[in-house]
Amino acid sequence: MLGGRLSTFPRWLCSAGTCLDRARTLASVSGSGASQQKQENAISQPLERVSEISLDPSILPLRVPLDAAKGSFTEEQYAASLVHGRSIHHPFFHPRTHNVPVASIHFRSHSPRQLEFFTHFATHAACALGIPVSRPVMLPTKRTLWTVLRSPFAHKKSQENFERRVHKRGIKAWDADPEVVARWVAYLRQHAMGGVGMRITRWERMPLGIGSSHAAGLAAGFGKSPSASERSQRIKTLGEEIVKAETEATEGSVRVSS
Amino acid sequence: MAMGKNIRVLRDIKARHGVQANEVARRAYLFVARNETLPPQVRHQAQLQLNSFGKYTRPTTVKNRCTETGRGRGIISEFGLCRFQFRLKALRGELNGVQKASW
Incomplete structure (x- = not known):
């Protein structure tokens, strides 16, 4: 029954299912009758609308702290000690301290719902790591259009339109340590979602004196010709060889004929 | 083979191989033939050499075809x-x- 009811919810709210399961576990674990009554009421409430779930905190399970003196506890008891259902809300966005940009991530996908899900995940991950990030920003959707004839031959008047949309979102990050940002990026890469692409731009502070060392490195490598012009250089040298061979040949032929 | 295996496709494949194999030599001859600082006789010889390449070495014979x-x-x-x-x-x-x- 529970599953059937939840199946009408959008996919990104699926964690609500976990939340309700945890509520049951919690009710069975906690000994006090009053809180059990409250939880039962919470479960029996009709969950018709998404907004009710996301806005009403009273239906979310309460936290049951673990008794550290007991020492051992089951996995279910540990799970009940966590606050579940937070993932369907917005995370707490840490305020910026120095306004120094450290990373900018662009997400792109054909499916806006997958994109919304994954940006939600990315912001939660960043906020859990304590990185001040922006909310996901809408970037312009790229729309590519094609018009093709319906038939393999002739019948120009009967055509069909196709399109492909690439939806984009951007998240910016500030003020975090490069190592923390690297962790965040690695976590996002590890849990990358099929159908959602990421483009990560990171900025890092360089140590003092980087300019002079960079200039020294440039001076050392200045003698080498760049790879882009190697090809034209090769053509030129080969051309010169041909000129040489041809001039010799023509001179020889002139001598013979004269 | 998913690709349509007709003679035009085979010809196109042949042209692609030929162009790739002869690209540098062709462009070297072109460089000589179009270089106005060189004597006319040399340029003419280079042009004759260019003409002696087969027709499947010209880059214009390569055409995109439906896969x-x-x-x-x-x-x-x-x-x-x-x-x-x-x-x-x-x-x-x-x-x-x-x-x-x-x-």
């Missing part, structure tokens, strides 16, 4: 398909993100 049917016209180059194969595949949902539109 399914080998059709040479109406190719949507992003997918390498002719317009009809593009439509069939798009309707079957085999092209990522491509869907029917109306405006």
Whole structure:
């Protein structure tokens, strides 16, 4: 029954299912009758609308702290000690301290719902790591259009339109340590979602004196010709060889004929 | 072999191989033939050498063809398909993100 009811919810709210399961576990674990009554009421409430779930905190399970003196506890008891259902809300966005940009991530996908899900995940991950990030920003959707004839031959008047949309979102990050940002990026890469692409731009502070060392490195490598012009250089040298061979040949032929 | 295996496709494959094998030499001769600072006789010789290359070494003989049917016209180059194969595949949902539109 529970599953059937939840199946009408959008996919990104699926964690609500976990939340309700945890509520049951919690009710069975906690000994006090009053809180059990409250939880039962919470479960029996009709969950018709998404907004009710996301806005009403009273239906979310309460936290049951673990008794550290007991020492051992089951996995279910540990799970009940966590606050579940937070993932369907917005995370707490840490305020910026120095306004120094450290990373900018662009997400792109054909499916806006997958994109919304994954940006939600990315912001939660960043906020859990304590990185001040922006909310996901809408970037312009790229729309590519094609018009093709319906038939393999002739019948120009009967055509069909196709399109492909690439939806984009951007998240910016500030003020975090490069190592923390690297962790965040690695976590996002590890849990990358099929159908959602990421483009990560990171900025890092360089140590003092980087300019002079960079200039020294440039001076050392200045003698080498760049790879882009190697090809034209090769053509030129080969051309010169041909000129040489041809001039010799023509001179020889002139001598013979004269 | 998914590709349409007709003579035009085979010819195109042959041309692609020939162009790749002779590209540097051809362009070297072109460099000589079009270089106005060189004596006319040398340039003429280079032009004659250029003409002696086979016809499947010219880059203009390479033509994009439909990877399914080998059709040479109406190719949507992003997918390498002719317009009809593009439509069939798009309707079957085999092209990522491509869907029917109306405006």
